[in-house]
Amino acid sequence: MAVILDGKAVAAKVKAEVRERVDALKAEGKRIPCLAVILVGEDPASAVYVRNKKKDCEEVGFISRGYTLPAETTQDELISLIDELNADDTVDGILCQLPVPKHIDSIAVLERIAPDKDVDCFHPVSAGKLFRGTPAMLPCTPAGVIRILDEYSIDIAGKNCVVVGRSNIVGKPAAMMLLDRNGTVTVCHSKTKCLAEVTKSADILVSAVGRANFITGDMIKDGAVVVDVGMNRNAEGKLCGDCDYSSCYEKASYITPVPGGVGPMTRAMLMENTMTAYGIHENEER
Ligand code: NDP
Numbered sequence: 001m002a003v004i005l006d007g008k009a010v011a012a013k014v015k016a017e018v019r020e021r022v023d024a025l026k027a028e029g030k031r032i033p034c035l036a037v038i039l040v041g042e043d044p045a046s047a048v049y050v051r052n053k054k055k056d057c058e059e060v061g062f063i064s065r066g067y068t069l070p071a072e073t074t075q076d077e078l079i080s081l082i083d084e085l086n087a088d089d090t091v092d093g094i095l096c097q098l099p100v101p102k103h104i105d106s107i108a109v110l111e112r113i114a115p116d117k118d119v120d121c122f123h124p125v126s127a128g129k130l131f132r133g134t135p136a137m138l139p140c141t142p143a144g145v146i147r148i149l150d151e152y153s154i155d156i157a158g159k160n161c162v163v164v165g166r167s168n169i170v171g172k173p174a175a176m177m178l179l180d181r182n183g184t185v186t187v188c189h190s191k192t193k194c195l196a197e198v199t200k201s202a203d204i205l206v207s208a209v210g211r212a213n214f215i216t217g218d219m220i221k222d223g224a225v226v227v228d229v230g231m232n233r234n235a236e237g238k239l240c241g242d243c244d245y246s247s248c249y250e251k252a253s254y255i256t257p258v259p260g261g262v263g264p265m266t267r268a269m270l271m272e273n274t275m276t277a278y279g280i281h282e283n284e285e286r
Pocket residue numbers: 141164165166167168169170171188189190191192195208209210211229230231232262263264266267
């Protein structure tokens with residue numbers, strides 16, 4: 001039976017820390033951090049994510065600026081808005097909610113966001129700095145994974161860390177961050193042979209695949225730490241992770257639930273990144 005890694009509680013702590021810093025800025029009459037969130041089109045899931053980001057900003061005391069653009073917005077129009085926000089000294093973070101409509105090249109859009117305002121950390125400069133080990137900000141989901149391990153004093157150094165999934169937004173940066181913390185890291189993907197043998201070697205298993213019940217208890221070793229990044233719908237339409245919770249819970253030493261694990265951490269780390277971007281902007285000549 002595992003200890004549950006309570007992402008909701010840790011996220012609340014991270015947000016409270018940010019709130020404290022914002023309150024101090026307010027008390028000193030200083031500028032308040034500001035996050036600009038762009039939504040193009042009417043994808044209902046994206047609209048929920050954007051609403052939640054606005055709610056988080058309110059909770060920590062940030063100024064949030066929302067830009068809801070019609071689905072027909074051209075790439076040039078979107079890029080002009082990003083240029084405007086890049087040049088705006090009162091904006092600390094810029095986030096363009098993905099996916100954007102098909103006629104827009106998401107890579108071109110993400111690359112246009114100034115790296116010092118890239119709170120999602122999807123810009124190649126942010127990825128490069130992470131690779132080099134000198135990041136200014138860290139991608140929110142893997143940063144949330146590391147933070148939750150830290151909060152429960154789970155040591156990464158020297159541990160066998162297995163990351164299942166190699167996306168640019170979760171798997172690859174999670175692997176880099178575990179490596180940076182001196183984990184011995186293996187990255188698995190759809191072409192990995194004998195996956196269960198690899199996952200069974202993990203002291204710390206991070207799953208970011210996107211398939212319900214993909215990791216079962218017989219694929220983990222006794223006492224493993226299981227971090228489930230997956231956000232899927234099961235046959236009944238209920239939100240669930242990649243891991244078969246009950247069988248993994250029986251064998252793991254620690255496990256993140258879904259919901260209530262990595263999801264809230266991702267949201268909280270976005271607030272922390274916006275605060276970091278604010279610090280960068282306030283400390284430089286403008
Ligand atoms: P992607 O679809 O971009 O990547 C999935 C990865 O899983 C790929 O690298 C793929 O391998 C690998 N994979 C697929 N099938 C297998 C298999 N049979 N065996 C081993 N590996 C496999 O997804 P994301 O990284 O964007 O997201 C992963 C999950 O995390 C999703 O459920 C998503 O909703 C969730 N998520 C949750 C967040 C949160 O805040 N909690 C934030 C972001 C994502 P290959 O590269 O070979 O195709």
